[in-house]
Amino acid sequence: DNDVRKTINIAVIPGDGIGKEVTPQTQAVMGKAVGNQVRLNYVDYDLGAERYLRDGTLLNDEDLESIGQQDAILLGAVGDPRVRSGILERGLLLKLRFSFDQAVNLRPTKLYPGVNSPLKNPGRIDFAVVREGTEGLYSGMGGYIRRGTDQAIATETSLNTAFGVERAVRYAFDLARKRGGKRNVTMVNKTNVLPHAGALWLDIMDKVAQEYPDVTWDYLHADACTIFLVTDPSRFDVIVTDNLFGDVLTDEAGAVVGGIGYSASANINVTDEHPSMFEPIHGSAPDIAGKGIANPTASILSGAMLLEHFGYDQAAERIQRAVEEDVAANASRSRSTQEVAQDIIARL
C-alpha cells in the first residue's frame, strides 16, 4: 500500500493555536527533505475555531468530500478556549478520524539523546503504541437522562468489534516485525474488570499471534502499564491497546520522553481507501499561541511519518536524523518555532 507516486496531494489543516505556527514549518522541512523526488501539492483547509466562530461550520459534507479526495492530511492542532470543550474535538478531529476510518493511531515513543526526561534513569526508550482509532469509548454512544434531577444517569458504551480490533492487532504484529527490535507486542487492557471487551481483545490476539510465530506477545493491565512507563519504559517494543487506554498511555509516554513536544502520530487508514492523517500529539497550547515559540519538532516528525507512509523512507529518515542531531545539539536552548525548523532544514 506504500506506493511511490509522483505527486502527493496533502490536505493541510493547521487548525488552532500553535497548530497554525508549526504546520507551515513542517511543510518547509518536508519540501526540503523530498527535493524534486516528488511533488508535495498542498491544499489548505480553513477549519478550526476561527471558522466555527465565524460561520458555525466544523466540518461539513463538502469539506469531507474534498479532503477525502486528497492522499493525506497534515493536521496541526485543534482546540480554542473560546469554544466549549468537546465541540472542536468531536466535530472536527474525531470526525476526521472516524469519517476516514483511520483504524490505527500510531504513536512512536522515543527518548532522543539530549532531551531531558523527567525520569532519573530513563534508560533507552524506543517503543511504539498502536492505538485502535475508530471504536472503544470513542463511539460517542450513550445517553444522559433525568438531567438536573437526583435520578440522573449517564452512560458511555465502549464498542469493540473483531473487525476493528483485528486490524489494529495485525498492524501491531506487522510493526513489531518491521521494527526488528525485541519483536514483542504487549496488549494493554483491563481484562480483569472488562470481561466482554477484554475477552474479545484476547481472542483476537491469540488468533493473530499464530500467524506471527517470530513475534512474542504478552499482556499487561493498563494500571500496571502506567507504572512500568515510569519505572521501566525500556521494556516495551510495541504496545497495542484500545482507543481510550491509548489516549492516556501515550500522553504519559510522551511526558516520560521529555514532553509531548517530541511526540508525532499517524492516524492510518489501513486500506488506503481514505486519506491517513498525520498530527503531533500535542494540542493547540493556547497559553503560548501567537508567540512563535512553539516547538515544531513533533509536527515535523509527523511530516516524516507522512513521507514514510508513501514509501519515501529515505526522506523520512533524513528528517528523523536531522531532528535527532538538532535535538542533541540544541534541546536545552530556547529557540523560536522558525529557528528550530531552520536548524533542522540546515542539517538535511
Added chain:
Amino acid sequence: DNDVRKTINIAVIPGDGIGKEVTPQTQAVMGKAVGNQVRLNYVDYDLGAERYLRDGTLLNDEDLESIGQQDAILLGAVGDPRVRSGILERGLLLKLRFSFDQAVNLRPTKLYPGVNSPLKNPGRIDFAVVREGTEGLYSGMGGYIRRGTDQAIATETSLNTAFGVERAVRYAFDLARKRGGKRNVTMVNKTNVLPHAGALWLDIMDKVAQEYPDVTWDYLHADACTIFLVTDPSRFDVIVTDNLFGDVLTDEAGAVVGGIGYSASANINVTDEHPSMFEPIHGSAPDIAGKGIANPTASILSGAMLLEHFGYDQAAERIQRAVEEDVAANASRSRSTQEVAQDIIARL
C-alpha cells in the same frame, strides 16, 4: 459518622500471596498503636485463591452476611497465577466493594522523605485521589456476541449516576476542606470524548461546589493528568475521578512516589451502613510471595486509615509518623516484612 466505640470488629481477609504476609504485621502495628484505648476484635476469613481452588467458593452469601456484620474489613491482596485473571478480582475483591456499597476509594499519595522517586525533581508530593468505587466501567455491564466469528462484537458500559457521582464529589470537597492544604479539587475525566458521562460529572461538580465557597475546583482531561503526574505532581491537592480513570491514575501516582509499596487505600461506605474496607493498592505479588520480604508499609498505612475512620486519629497519626520516621531512616535498606513491622512498632 466516625463514632468512637469500645470494640472494633474487623473482618480480616489476608487473601493471596504477600497479602498473607503483610496483613498479620499490620494487625500487630495496629494493636500496639491503640494500646488499650479500644479492643480490636479480629475475625478471620479464609477467602482467596486457596479457598477457591479447594472448594470453588469465592464469596458466598454466608460469607457476605458474616462480613457485613463486622465494623470494617482489613484486606491483604487478591490474585494468584493458578486462577484465571478476573475470577478472584470480580468474584471477591470487586464483589466486596460493590456489595458493601463502598462509594469512595480513597487513595492518598505522598512522597515520604527518604523514598526514592523515579522522578528527577519530584518536589513535595502530597495529594489524595477520591476514586468513585461502585459504578463507571466497573459495572460489568456489556456483552460479547458472535464470539469466534469475524462479526464478533463486545461492549462495556460505563454507568454514572447522580447518586453515585455526587457522594464521591461531596467526599472530595469535604476532604479538601479537612486536609487544609490548597483546598482545591481537580475533577479528572475526558469530557471532550465522553459527552454523556462527562456532562453529568461536570453538572454535579458545579452543583456541589456551590456549597463549598472556600474550596476551588478545576478540571483536567485524564491524558493531561498522566502528564502532570510525571512533570508536576505537587500541583494536586484532591483529585476526584471515576472508577477506571482512578484505577489507572493511582497506580501511576503510586509509581511516582516510589512504588505502590507505600500506597494505602480505603474503600469507604459513606453512610456506615456497611463495613468499609482497607487495603494496600498493591497486588498479591506472586513473584516474591512466600519469601517474607514484602514491604508491609502500604498495608500498615491502610491500617492507620482504618483507625482514623473510627475516630482514632491520634493512633492513626502515631502510625503515620512512625512510618515516616522508619522510611526516612531505612527506606534504602533491605529488610524482611517482619523487620519493617518491628522497626515501625519500636517507634510507636
